[in-house]
Amino acid sequence: MRYITPRKAATGLGSTRSGTADHWAMTVSAWALLILTPFFMITVGGAIGLPREELIAHFGRPWPGIVTALFVIVGMVHFMKGTRIMIDDYFQHSARKAAIIVSVIFGWAVIAAAVFALAKMALFTIAI
Amino acid sequence: MADVNRGNRPLSPHLQVYKLPIAAVTSILTRATGHALVAGILLLVWWLVAAVSGPGAFAAADWVMRSWLGFLILTGSAWALWYHLLAGIRHLFYDAGYMLEIEQAEKSSWAIIIGSVVLTLLTLILFFIF
Numbered sequence: 001m002r003y004i005t006p007r008k009a010a011t012g013l014g015s016t017r018s019g020t021a022d023h024w025a026m027t028v029s030a031w032a033l034l035i036l037t038p039f040f041m042i043t044v045g046g047a048i049g050l051p052r053e054e055l056i057a058h059f060g061r062p063w064p065g066i067v068t069a070l071f072v073i074v075g076m077v078h079f080m081k082g083t084r085i086m087i088d089d090y091f092q093h094s095a096r097k098a099a100i101i102v103s104v105i106f107g108w109a110v111i112a113a114a115v116f117a118l119a120k121m122a123l124f125t126i127a128i
Numbered sequence: 129m130a131d132v133n134r135g136n137r138p139l140s141p142h143l144q145v146y147k148l149p150i151a152a153v154t155s156i157l158t159r160a161t162g163h164a165l166v167a168g169i170l171l172l173v174w175w176l177v178a179a180v181s182g183p184g185a186f187a188a189a190d191w192v193m194r195s196w197l198g199f200l201i202l203t204g205s206a207w208a209l210w211y212h213l214l215a216g217i218r219h220l221f222y223d224a225g226y227m228l229e230i231e232q233a234e235k236s237s238w239a240i241i242i243g244s245v246v247l248t249l250l251t252l253i254l255f256f257i258f
Contacts, residue, residue, distance in 0.1 A: 027223065030216050037213055041206070044172065045255045048193060048202070052186045055179050068176075075169065082162050110173055117176035124180070
């Protein structure tokens with residue numbers, strides 16, 4: 001056991017470096033999501049319950065497609081960074097590393113799936 | 129210092145009898161709602177991918193979306209999203225150095241709780257009208 005305060009232990013280690021970058025990224029994505037959320041809820045709320053053809057045509061249009069894609073991309077980046085803070089709080093050592101890896105892979109997989117579906121809908125809508 | 133009995137003193141805080149302040153509850157809920165939103169986004173993305181996969185896949189996703197479970201997840205996600213958004217606004221104020229006094233934090237806590245419930249009800253009303 002070291003008989004020094006946390007303040008003393010941190011002295012001389014320099015700035016938090018990427019810690020401030022993460023905080024700033026959370027601030028920027030928070031503002032983006034603040035603007036996107038009402039539009040996203042309207043565009044998704046208007047699509048729930050639609051038949052398949054109408055649903056594809058709905059998200060194939062520019063505004064619903066772009067709003068939904070942006071919300072999922074920015075939302076999942078915000079999620080990955082937010083989860084990272086939670087992981088740093090509650091996990092240590094290899095469990096922490098494993099949790100970060102799972103969180104980042106999961107985040108990008110969700111983004112890829114959403115972008116793929118929306119792109120396919122947009123391209124299908126051009127065809128008709 | 130030597131004659132102080134360090135082994136037999138009550139430990140603080142007593143988690144079993146400690147009543148969480150409303151500001152702590154709303155702070156914890158911010159993190160909880162943020163992570164719980166995974167359920168809503170997964171359902172939504174599954175629904176989108178199913179729509180471009182084929183009629184069978186879409187029928188399954190659409191059925192879940194319209195089921196009571198889907199209603200529960202979507203309504204819960206709407207509340208979680210509004211709650212997280214309002215709590216996020218408060219965090220932006222906190223970061224800028226405002227509203228940090230205890231009384232202000234208690235007031236903003238109630239504003240977040242009441243505001244998120246009102247916005248969720250409004251969302252449901254608008255959804256069922258249109």
